[in-house]
Amino acid sequence: MARFEKVPDIVIGRLPVYLRALTRLASEGQEITSSQQLGKMLGVSSAQIRKDLSYFGEFGKQGMGYNIAHLQEQLSAILKVDREWEVVVVGAGPLAEALIREDPFAGKGFRIVALFDSRPERIGQRLAGMEILDSAQLPEVVRQRGLKVAILAVPAAEAQQVADTLVAAGIKAILSYASTTLSVPPEVRLQYNDAAAQLQRMAYYLQ
Amino acid sequence: MARFEKVPDIVIGRLPVYLRALTRLASEGQEITSSQQLGKMLGVSSAQIRKDLSYFGEFGKQGMGYNIAHLQEQLSAILKVDREWEVVVVGAGPLAEALIREDPFAGKGFRIVALFDSRPERIGQRLAGMEILDSAQLPEVVRQRGLKVAILAVPAAEAQQVADTLVAAGIKAILSYASTTLSVPPEVRLQYNDAAAQLQRMAYYLQ
DNA sequence: CTATGTGAACAACTTCACAGCC
C-alpha cells in the first residue's frame, strides 16, 4: 500500500496495542506470529491487523507470518518510541508517586525526568526519590531541556492554566489525569486518562 | 429516533465526556447550553452531539437548547451512574493508594469498598486508611456483596489469573491497569487504562 | 430568528476474498 497517504488516527491508536501483544509473545520465547494469532489475543480480526500494518509497509512473509522481533522494531520506529522521550510531570501528588514508583513507561519509550508542584510546602521535598521543583521554574526547565511530553496530574481547577504554561513552553503532547476538559492549540496532542469515564462507559452494560 | 435500536458503543463512550463537560458548565453556574457550545468545548461537531443524544430521546427544546441539570440527570440514568456501584480493587500498590486517596470516582457513580493483595506481608496492613484483605477471600467477598465492578492493579504476570478469579466470582466489568492483554468471556466488559499506550499514540505525531 | 431532531448524503472504517508468494 502507498506509504504516503494519511494514516487514520484510529490505526495509530492500535499500534501500541499490537506492540504490547508482541512484547508478551516475545517474553514467552515465541519468534514468529501470524495476524490470526494476534487477532485472537486481542479480539480483533486478522484482516484488520494486516490492513493496519499495510499502511506502513510489508512486514510479513506470505505463508510464514511475522518475525516478532522485527515487527516490534518496525512498530517502535513508526511510533517514534525507538528512543527515550523525556517526560515532565506536573503535580506531585499520589498519582505522580505511583507513576514514578511503578514506572509503567519503562522500556516503552518514555522516562520521567522532572517533577513540579506549586504548593510551597511541597517544593524542595522528594517524592519517590525525585526532587519536587517549583512550578515557577517550569517554563525554563521545559525550554532548556527541550521537553516535548508532559503529564498533567494537578487538580481540575488548575489544569487549564498549567496546560497553557506547558504549551507556551514548547510541550507538544499532554497526557492529562485532570477530570476536566482542556483546550489546547491544534498542533498540540492531548489525551485524557480518565478512569471514571472508563468505568462509566462499562456501567451502561451492567445489569 | 427509535429508542430501541442498538446504540453504537462509540456513542456510549462519548456520553461520559458530555457528562464531564456538563458538570463543568454547571459548576460555573450556567443553566442552559447548546449542542454548539458543547461541541466547541469538546472539539466535536454540534451535529454529532445532537445525533448521539437522539439515540436516547429528546432532551432539548428547539430554539432554546438544553437544560444542563436535566441533561446531566438523563445521561447519568442512561449510563446507570445515577447510583453508586461498589468497586473492588485488587493489588495494594502505589496506584491503588492514589485511587483511594484522590478518589477520582467521587460523585461519578463508583465507590471503592474493598482492597485485596496476595503478598503475605501486605495483608492486614492499611493503605490510605483502607484495610488490605487477603486475595484468598476475594471470591467470597465479591459474591457476598454482589460486586460487579473491579479494578485490576497487579503486576502483568498475575493479571490474567486474577481476572479469571474475578470473573468466576461474578464481576461483570474490569478496569485493568496491568500492561498486558487479558482474555475474558464476552459477557464481561474490559477496559485497559494504559498510560504508556496513550503516550505512544501521541509520540507518532511528534517532531 | 434560534436551535433541535433527523432522514439523506457522504465519509471513514472494516471485512471479504483472492492473487501472489513462501
Add this chain to the structure above:
DNA sequence: GGCTGTGAAGTTGTTCACATAG
C-alpha cells in the same frame, strides 16, 4: 497448504441541511 497484502464490497459512523418547534 498456509499466510500475507490489498482492491473491492460492505458496514458503520459522521455531517449536511432542513422541517419543525419555541
